[in-house]
Amino acid sequence: MRVTMLDGGHFTSAAGIWRRGEDMGRRVRYPVPAYLIEVGEERILVDTGLNPDAAADATRHYEGSEAIGYFELEQEEAIDRQVDLDSLTMVVLTHLHFDHAGGLALLPSTLPIVVQRREWKAGSDPEAIARNFFQPRDYEGVDDRVVLVDGDHDLLGDGSVELLLTPGHTPGHQSVRVGVGLIIGGDVTHFAVGLDDGRLPIFGDDLEVQLASAERLRGYRDGGVAVRPGHDPEVLVPGPVAVG
Numbered sequence: 001m002r003v004t005m006l007d008g009g010h011f012t013s014a015a016g017i018w019r020r021g022e023d024m025g026r027r028v029r030y031p032v033p034a035y036l037i038e039v040g041e042e043r044i045l046v047d048t049g050l051n052p053d054a055a056a057d058a059t060r061h062y063e064g065s066e067a068i069g070y071f072e073l074e075q076e077e078a079i080d081r082q083v084d085l086d087s088l089t090m091v092v093l094t095h096l097h098f099d100h101a102g103g104l105a106l107l108p109s110t111l112p113i114v115v116q117r118r119e120w121k122a123g124s125d126p127e128a129i130a131r132n133f134f135q136p137r138d139y140e141g142v143d144d145r146v147v148l149v150d151g152d153h154d155l156l157g158d159g160s161v162e163l164l165l166t167p168g169h170t171p172g173h174q175s176v177r178v179g180v181g182l183i184i185g186g187d188v189t190h191f192a193v194g195l196d197d198g199r200l201p202i203f204g205d206d207l208e209v210q211l212a213s214a215e216r217l218r219g220y221r222d223g224g225v226a227v228r229p230g231h232d233p234e235v236l237v238p239g240p241v242a243v244g
Ligand SMILES: [Zn+2]
Pocket: 097, 099, 100, 187, 230, 231
């Protein structure tokens, strides 16, 4: 079993948005990870990074979105330059935010997309779209290949990769356990220390629910599992990731 972190790009924005109590005047450059999981014949992409057109000109790509103005996006190379997309067998989305779903447009048009049912429902609910700053452009036109799951889910049926429902950041956010020693946490906490200090971003679908999800991941971590944070510049470096 092999896990590789890919470079999905970067966004730069005010530190205070992503960690309560930080300075709103200080700007920080955050990595956007995506992951390739290789197990047996399966090659699973977890999240897709930024859309390259959005990275080039976000206000044009997401025309009409005010929220996108809070981000400066960059991308050295999109994920199609880092992995042979035709070799993938499925993509798992932790959630529908643009830094996770934006690269869907690059993927082969037959590739199954695994997402939590409640996240997918929120993605077409105008109120939830507004509250969660979703960009429907990222995931339009893919309904016919979306595979919906409900709650924790044994992805391959052999226990090797498990989807964990970890809502709060968005309505149907999920994390991905790989083997016994690794969890790709998604954006349950943007920083590794967020599992301990609970200083979450200032926005989110449901903060209490998100804190409960952080508590759940903290339990795994305290049991010896390495939990990958969402956008921690200190932790997230592209390359091989130990599965444990
Ligand atoms: Zn994110």
